[in-house]
Amino acid sequence: MNRLVHGTSLALTLAVIWYLLSGHTEALLLGLGCGSAATITWLALRMDLIDHEGHPLHLTFRAPLFWVWLMWEIIKANGQVIKIILDPKLPINPRRFRVPASQKTDIGKVIYANSITLTPGTICLDVTESDLDIHALTADGELGLKSGEMDRLVTRLEGDS
Amino acid sequence: MKHHSILRIITKLLIPLILLFALYVQFHGDFGPGGGFQAGVIFAAGLILYALVFGLDTASEVIKEWVLMILVPLGVLIYAGVGVASLILGGNFLDYNVLAHDPVHGQHLGILLVELGVGVTVAAGLTTIFFAFAGRGRRNPEGALITKAANPTQEPQR
Amino acid sequence: MMFEVAAVALFPAMFLALARAIAGPTVYDRVLAVNTFGTFTVLMIAVLGFMTDQKDFIDIALAYALINFIGTIAVLKFFAVGDFGYQQESKK
Amino acid sequence: MISTVLDSLSWLLLLSGCACLLISAIGLLRMPDLFTRMHAAGIGDTLGAILVLAGLMLQAGLSITLVKLVLILFFLLFTSPTACHALARAALAGGQKPLLAENLNTENPISESSPTEQPLP
Structure with a gap:
């Protein structure tokens, strides 16, 4: 449960940061951005980085x-x-x-x-x-x-x- | 070394950002500086930071060695595959124009795929090199070299 | 104009940090000086990007900031344990 | 009118930031030992970087460059204390002893204004 909330929030944050970094609105790059955010969230879950320490939502x-x-x-x-x-x-x-x-x-x-x-x-x-x-x-x-x-x-x- | 909470928490916070920046550099190679090689290096740097802070054993549990062994040639295959695909479609080797109906579109796609191949190979290759060298000359906390015989928990290398 | 002035002012600062890296009696002094030098370099790259009006330099500065941190941690770990792979942290 | 104000403000920020960086580098050379040098390096890592990047941000205006500058600042503010702390720990573990006021022949020895013996609040 907690992992789910933190993971979703991390993915959203990463997607927003991607958009802020890139600034391109073509479908290809937006799709790649979503894919990147999802890949990194998966990798971070695998690395066990996502919890209240790695992604301090409560702050x-x-x-x-x-x-x-x-x-x-x-x-x-x-x-x-x-x-x-x-x-x-x-x-x-x-x-x-x-x-x-x-x-x-x-x-x-x-x-x-x-x-x-x-x-x-x-x-x-x-x-x-x-x-x-x-x-x-x-x-x-x-x-x-x-x-x-x-x-x-x-x-x-x-x-x- | 004892508990090092500051390094651990800041690393946890930073690694996703480092990896995201690597992928950003990867896919914006045709708009700015960067591209496959730089992105691969940054991505590998993120993985190396993980291995540095959490230890080589933890890192090689997350990033399995056989996955790296597949990824290194996979990148080269993607690169060569794009070239061969353009040959089959009637162009020269790595002639991107024929990859799609529209030459500009084809160039976009071709560059993206080739850069992806380079990035995958560089990231996996650098991580492999780090993993291979970081295990050399292991010392226990007292400073003595750990040999394989003295460390029976370590599996023999295949 | 103002970026040129800033870049010229950054040069002696970087030079002084480098002097400490060369003079520093212990290895830790050198690591500290090189880390500071890296921070100065990040700022220098950013200023140079604005000076030549190539905003792509900012990406390079960002990458340099990352590599600087990772390099410092790697060197420190090497001097502390003599090995990059030693497990010093558990995940929790 | 507004652009002139912004321009002069960013001049001011950039120049004072560069001054901070210079002072930090001078401190790095003048300080007597490793741990005091870290304090000097801290100026460049915090105020110097903040001022220089703020000056550049005013020049960037509302654009992607601004976001990237904010990201650089964020990175520096998170990594520099971490690197500093890791360095201090490694130095202590490596047998470096901080130079303390008791062993330092300055004009204000620790006894003058020493709060060390008071009970903690």
Whole structure:
């Protein structure tokens, strides 16, 4: 059942992406597009790629808002790191620490870890069951992560499912 | 190596897209850059990413070796078959004009089929090469070379 | 005009990344530098496509972005395990 | 009128993006060890790529090119942190030790603003 929903959704997504990439509306190319989407869905089913991890449908509606917030965080964090690099004294203060990850599923933890790595100044070194191993460039980065705002938002993005 | 959830999930997300892009390049060879060879390489790259992350054994369960062994010559056969078909229909070898009633249509069809043949052969060939070389010099997590004798679960090669 | 300026500005960045790839004391530094160089190359190809008004270049940039990632993973795996085929992940 | 605004906006985005890429490359050379270099490389992978591609998107207008640029950006934003994380893990497994503030003789040692000892919220 779940495989059916995810598989259909993947096939539709792939067909839409094909149309967006190609832009041709001749019957031949549209048919080839449908065939390609079906072939890849079949192959992905065979590879066992389609589940809530490989095709996270449950995130669809909450994801755009999170992306907007994450973009703003990326821009802020970039400003700080650029200032550090351009400073002749290079005032870095690297540190390694752990932050708790309150997400229940693996995909939530992955989103959290990748969001951390995407904001320059902090890198996720390792993911364990309950927390993340972080390397930060400055004390600011550490304080920002330990405030737990990103953790909260990712948990909310992950939802109950 | 321990559990590596980030790589696993991102790979799961990306592989269908990589394969779709490969097929897009495959079938738009006459509109833009690309065509059979490039598409085959990208398709093989997607399969290789799968093999890299999930292991060679899992990958060779999904993509059976005998299927690859059929696909490699099948692509060449498609290529040659188009040429022979155009010979039979009264043109030169790989003269696409005679493949359909309308020469433009025939060229379209001919190029599409020939590119498909090239793509199938290249994708299957590169995957075969990767599978053949990736199994060489296997080491267990302690770093010692795994020989066939030391690994009885591995089936003998036919 | 603006694409020429951007392409000219991208050159020293790529050169510096390449310098780190040559100088980098450990192999990981080199992998990092080459990965960054690959990102710069993707952007460079995209800018060049707009500069010469050949929008097909964008396809090449997309393909390069893919290959860059797969190449990095492959090299890392090779240095970590010494073998491309080692099973490191289960599917679930 | 609108096209002039779009043109100058895309100039601005492209140039600031290229500046970000340059700064990222400079950081790659200046930083003292592997893990700090990753932070520098992160600038080019995120803000630099976003700005350059956004500048190109404004030039592309509503077309297939726009879709492909969005796809490139999507790819970069998904793959670059993954590659970075895989690299960090491989480096740690390979015996690389991150250079930490305790061993670094800078003017702001860790004791000045160290939140490490506080209990987690």
